[in-house]
Amino acid sequence: MAERMREVFQRELIEVQDRLVELSERVTTIMQKASSAFLNSDVQQAEEAIALGEINEEKALALDELVIRILARQSPVARDLRILVSALRISASLERMGALASHIASIARYRFPQSAVPSSLVATFTEMGKLDVALGQKLTELLRNTDLDQARAIQAEDERVDELHRNVFDIVLADSWKENAMFTVDVTLASRYHERFADHVVDISSKVSYLTTGEWSED
Amino acid sequence: MAERMREVFQRELIEVQDRLVELSERVTTIMQKASSAFLNSDVQQAEEAIALGEINEEKALALDELVIRILARQSPVARDLRILVSALRISASLERMGALASHIASIARYRFPQSAVPSSLVATFTEMGKLDVALGQKLTELLRNTDLDQARAIQAEDERVDELHRNVFDIVLADSWKENAMFTVDVTLASRYHERFADHVVDISSKVSYLTTGEWSED
Numbered sequence: 001m002a003e004r005m006r007e008v009f010q011r012e013l014i015e016v017q018d019r020l021v022e023l024s025e026r027v028t029t030i031m032q033k034a035s036s037a038f039l040n041s042d043v044q045q046a047e048e049a050i051a052l053g054e055i056n057e058e059k060a061l062a063l064d065e066l067v068i069r070i071l072a073r074q075s076p077v078a079r080d081l082r083i084l085v086s087a088l089r090i091s092a093s094l095e096r097m098g099a100l101a102s103h104i105a106s107i108a109r110y111r112f113p114q115s116a117v118p119s120s121l122v123a124t125f126t127e128m129g130k131l132d133v134a135l136g137q138k139l140t141e142l143l144r145n146t147d148l149d150q151a152r153a154i155q156a157e158d159e160r161v162d163e164l165h166r167n168v169f170d171i172v173l174a175d176s177w178k179e180n181a182m183f184t185v186d187v188t189l190a191s192r193y194h195e196r197f198a199d200h201v202v203d204i205s206s207k208v209s210y211l212t213t214g215e216w217s218e219d
Numbered sequence: 220m221a222e223r224m225r226e227v228f229q230r231e232l233i234e235v236q237d238r239l240v241e242l243s244e245r246v247t248t249i250m251q252k253a254s255s256a257f258l259n260s261d262v263q264q265a266e267e268a269i270a271l272g273e274i275n276e277e278k279a280l281a282l283d284e285l286v287i288r289i290l291a292r293q294s295p296v297a298r299d300l301r302i303l304v305s306a307l308r309i310s311a312s313l314e315r316m317g318a319l320a321s322h323i324a325s326i327a328r329y330r331f332p333q334s335a336v337p338s339s340l341v342a343t344f345t346e347m348g349k350l351d352v353a354l355g356q357k358l359t360e361l362l363r364n365t366d367l368d369q370a371r372a373i374q375a376e377d378e379r380v381d382e383l384h385r386n387v388f389d390i391v392l393a394d395s396w397k398e399n400a401m402f403t404v405d406v407t408l409a410s411r412y413h414e415r416f417a418d419h420v421v422d423i424s425s426k427v428s429y430l431t432t433g434e435w436s437e438d
Contacts, residue, residue, distance in 0.1 A: 072297065077291045081290055081291050085290070085307065181403050184404060185391060
């Protein structure tokens with residue numbers, strides 16, 4: 001009987017992991033569409049990103065409900081308990097990442113048919129968007145295989161995003177910046193959303209480390 | 220024996236609630252100091268807010284550890300389990316609120332001895348800061364007494380903050396806005412931080428409702 005319970009529990013843990021992977025894939029797609037919408041004033045992509053953001057929120061809540069049902073039925077302790085609590089935290093971060101990417105898409109939609117990105121910042125935002133998408137893809141892989149080396153590698157990779165975020169401010173605050181306040185507001189917020197998206201990837205990867213080591217490693 | 224366990228559990232739940240109240244009090248103090256630092260270029264208050272933000276982060280993590288220990292020892296189900304999961308979520312929000320308020324203080328510290336708020340926006344940010352502090356105080360009360368009517372009242376109260384947030388953009392994007400990009404960046408981010416702080420209060424109050432009704436009410 002105890003063995004049977006254990007078997008069911010293992011299957012449930014796999015289901016939780018699969019759903020985290022699925023959230024991460026969706027969040028990456030949202031960022032991909034949002035970045036493209038933002039850079040190319042593509043309102044169709046913006047709409048798709050925003051719609052996926054709403055689905056993402058529902059799916060994250062549904063996953064939380066699943067985790068709570070498992071906690072109630074299985075009363076796990078030690079490592080198993082921590083895996084499930086980590087899953088709740090990771091799901092909250094993935095929900096937030098979807099919202100942040102949607103906000104980028106909303107800026108593009110709001111400014112359409114005008115562009116939200118002045119030419120002086122196209123290169124910076126192109127790189128930021130690519131990095132965020134790449135981080136999203138790595139996160140998906142990491143959630144799939146919980147490889148510790150990969151988790152550590154990701155934790156160093158948001159540095160370039162932080163650098164680009166500071167770079168946006170350098171450009172905006174330089175004397176050469178002649179854009180109007182609308183551009184300044186849009187790029188300030190968009191840069192912040194890109195940076196927070198990468199922050200969440202780093203946060204999650206430190207929690208994934210835990211899943212394998214059995215110890216919290218909040219950075 | 221079971222009765223004894225139940226007694227211990229009830230005491231532990233009270234401990235969790237007390238710590239949530241304590242976090243909420245600290246977060247309100249951080250916002251109070253941050254708002255004052257931001258409006259008056261008071262670098263001393265800014266430092267205090269930032270230091271309290273760090274303490275807040277540690278205390279939130281310590282509370283999470285306590286909740287996980289209780290989950291492991293007591294294996295609660297149904298309502299008790301949901302209370303503890305809610306506590307984890309509320310603690311994450313309170314941690315984030317401390318960080319957001321600290322960011323406002325950091326802007327003030329960074330611009331010191333200059334002001335980060337142009338005169339055209341002093342009234343708006345004064346009201347925003349006061350509203351956030353008032354929401355923080357109401358949240359503390361709510362966590363203390365888990366009164367459903369109070370929870371519902373709070374859920375309507377971030378509307379004025381959202382309105383002020385839009386108002387900041389109206390002022391910044393008007394033809395009359397003559398401030399440089401530095402001011403534009405600072406007020407855009409500061410306004411966003413104030414708005415997110417209020418968002419978290421609303422989020423938490425919908426989770427507190429649950430504590431009494433036994434049903435999730437994610438808005």
